[in-house]
Amino acid sequence: MPKEKFKEKVLTLVKMIPKGKVMTYKEIAKRAGYPRAWRAVGNILRHSAEFSQNHKNRNPKIPCHRVIRSDGKVGGYFYGTKKKISLLKKEGVIIKNQRVNYNFN
């Protein structure tokens, strides 16, 4: 599995996350084929966001805010963690004391 494919897969998976739900970096990496590439996932997402901002809205927008950490913490966000939390709350995700109640079906 080439890494380029990995990146593509990661982005696709993130895009496939339904509204009101979240997914951990670990799970995404695992589904993408590299169970231990969570770090890279974060990097890719961040880079994607940067690219997105660079090219305004010319590229497929990715709901990076639906990606959280396995610890239950929200994690980071290119536009600010607070913004991420706000968005998640708006979508119906339960967040208590900066911790996310993530549940896969």
Add this chain to the structure above:
DNA sequence: GTCGTGACTAGCC
């Protein structure tokens, strides 16, 4: 080609 970095995780104290 090599090195440093990070939107992370699991394990140990």
Add this chain to the structure above:
DNA sequence: CGGCTAGCCACGA
């Protein structure tokens, strides 16, 4: 619980 440490992978300089 909370803090610290080592391990992992892609990306950019």
